[in-house]
Structures are given as structure tokens and as C-alpha cells.
């Protein structure tokens with residue numbers, strides 16, 4: 576079988592380097608192009624010694640001719656970069672997976688408001704599939720362009736899915752309380768990411784509105800067959816490097832027992848290779864998924880109330896970004912879905 580010829584635009588950020596780490600052990604991946612404007616000419620393994628012995632490649636300036644020779648291009652770049660190059664790539668038969676948000680919202684007026692820029696390729700939206708395999712696996716197989724979901728949206732949508740698909744909860748009052756490690760903010764130097772700012776501290780941010788809220792709301796609305804959802808989403812920055820934990824709250828329309836909810840979640844994800852419903856009575860923590868492509872979750876019916884609680888954890892750089900992107904690549908190129916993604920989480 577011919578290997579997939581891969582280009583990565585934005586190979587020095589955390590998600591680009593995570594793509595390289597995961598693809599190093601992927602038997603059908605052939606990374607041919609890796610771009611960085613600031614590090615062009617630098618050898619990848621000199622900059623990131625964890626990759627020594629795995630790549631004999633140097634960074635290059637983004638170059639359309641080189642990218643057009645690939646079968647697949649990943650964009651691990653800031654918002655707005657992928658949409659400027661995708662039309663030309665797909666016209667040349669190259670498939671695209673964007674780890675940023677350029678193609679994640681179907682309503683481009685909403686997108687332009689949240690991302691504060693003009694969308695430059697509305698025509699391409701017809702070719703886009705939202706890359707959450709647990710929901711869109713069939714459509715992903717043929718997609719030319721994948722909008723790889725955001726990190727918080729992955730943890731939150733997977734956690735709410737069983738309840739919403741079964742119509743068990745009041746869609747007018749959903750709460751998602753998200754916490755992320757600092758790598759979620761990217762590798763660029765920012766005061767807010769300094770160790771002295773983040774360590775031994777814990778805060779909410781973007782409480783008045785975060786750009787992941789419309790992405791999550793659109794995904795949840797698909798699960799309710801268009802019935803509107805009212806979501807309160809509040810992200811938090813926690814003093815760890817990797818990981819997202821989302822605690823989700825929803826009011827049941829009618830009473831359900833802990834055992835019924837546990838069975839609902841287990842049934843929903845029984846055949847999913849990257850979603851693990853924890854046994855009743857246990858709770859996932861971010862260490863249980865660190866470095867792996869798993870989403871682990873638990874469902875709880877606290878005594879005496881009508882509010883069901885779900886906790887969902889992922890590694891933001893793996894299932895929340897690069898791992899999910901490779902899962903999408905495997906599906907698009909008819910490879911086994913778990914290929915190159917069977918890492919066991921790191922502990923401690």
C-alpha cells in the first residue's frame with residue numbers, strides 16, 4: 576500500500592510538533608513537507624530533540640508547489656491561514672485537515688463575528704465535514720476538507736451526546752465548565768502563559784463569551800435534530816501543561832437512575848475506539864489520557880436532585896487536536912482508524 580504523502584503547515588507550534596510525534600510511529604505516513612517561516616532551513620530534529628532519529632527533514636517556507644505534491648495537508652496554524660490556501664489545494668486534488676477554526680462553523684456571519692475577520696472562501700464550505708468521528712465517521716471518509724474540532728468542543732460534545740441524542744434533558748439549560756492546561760494557549764510567548772502567572776493559581780476566563788461556545792452550540796443542536804440549545808460555557812486555565820477536563824450539567828426531563836444513565840452511556844460508546852465510559856463509581860482525571868487519543872468520561876446522578884453530571888477528559892493536544900486529526904486522516908484514507916494512535920496514557 577502506498578503511504579500517505581503529508582505536508583504540515585505550521586510545524587513549530589505545539590499541535591504541529593504533536594502531529595510529528597504521533598506520525599513518527601504511523602506506518603502509512605510519509606511526512607514530506609513541514610513549514611515554518613521563522614525557522615526555515617532548521618532541521619526538525621535539531622529544534623525538537625525528542626524527534627531525533629525519526630525525521631530527516633528541515634523546515635521550509637510554505638510553498639504551494641511542494642504542498643500540491645502531497646496527498647494531505649494539515650494546517651496547524653493560527654485561524655485564517657488555512658482558508659487562504661485551501662481552495663488552491665483542493666483544486667489540485669489535495670485533501671486538507673485544518674486544526675484551526677476556519678471551517679468549524681456553518682454560519683459564516685457568526686464565524687466572522689467571533690474570529691473578527693472576513694471569511695475568504697465561503698464556496699469551500701460545501702466540501703467541509705466537521706471532524707468529530709464519533710458523529711461524522713461516514714461523511715469524513717469522502718471529505719475534501721476537515722474542520723478538526725476545537726479542544727473544549729471535543730470534550731463537551733462527546734460528554735453531552737448520549738443525553739441529547741436520547742432526548743433525556745432540558746436543552747434550555749446546559750452548563751459546561753471547562754478546564755484546560757496551558758499548552759492550549761499555544762507555544763507563542765505570552766505573559767499569561769508564564770510559569771509565574773499560571774503556577775499555583777486557577778482562574779476562569781472569557782466568561783462573557785468564548786469562541787468555542789458557538790462551535791459547541793452548533794454541535795449540540797445537531798444532536799437534538801435542530802431543537803435550540805441554551806448553553807453556558809465557562810473555560811478555566813489550570814496549572815498543568817496538557818489536558819482538558821469538562822464537567823457538564825443538565826436537568827433531566829424525567830427521573831433516571833444511575834444504572835439507567837450508565838447503561839445509556841455504555842451503549843452509546845460501546846463500539847468507539849477512542850471513547851471510554853468509566854465504570855460506575857469512578858471518575859476520570861486528565862492523567863488517564865495524557866499523551867493518548869482517548870476521551871474518558873463518567874456519568875453521575877447525584878442523590879436527591881434532577882441534575883445529571885458528566886465529567887469528560889481529553890489531552891488537548893491529542894484527542895483535542897493532533898490525534899483527532901490523524902484519526903480523521905485514517906478514516907479519509909481508508910486506513911484502520913486506530914493506526915498510529917494506540918499510545919497508552921502516561922502515568923504519572
Ligand SMILES: NC(=O)C1=CN([C@@H]2O[C@H](COP(=O)(O)OP(=O)(O)OC[C@H]3O[C@@H](n4cnc5c(N)ncnc54)[C@H](OP(=O)(O)O)[C@@H]3O)[C@@H](O)[C@H]2O)C=CC1
Pocket residue numbers: 584585586587588589590591610611612613614637650651652653654656674675676724725726758759760761762763891892895896
Ligand atoms: N494548542 C492546543 O491545545 C490546540 C490548538 N488548536 C489550534 O491549532 C492551531 C495551532 O495551534 P498551536 O500549535 O497551539 O499554535 P502555535 O501558536 O503554537 O503555532 C502556530 C504555528 O503556525 C505557524 N504560522 C503562524 N502564522 C502562519 C502563517 N501566516 N502562515 C503559515 N504558518 C504560520 C507558526 O510558525 P511560523 O510563524 O514560523 O511560520 C507555528 O509553527 C491554532 O489555530 C489553534 O487554535 C486546536 C486545538 C487545540
Ligand SMILES: CC(=O)N[C@@H](CCC(=O)OP(=O)(O)O)C(=O)O
Pocket residue numbers: 674675676724725726727755756757758759760761787810812
Ligand atoms: C488554554 C487556552 O488558552 N486555550 C485556548 C483554546 C484552545 C484552542 O487552541 O482552541 P482553538 O483551536 O479553537 O483555537 C483558548 O481558550 O483560546
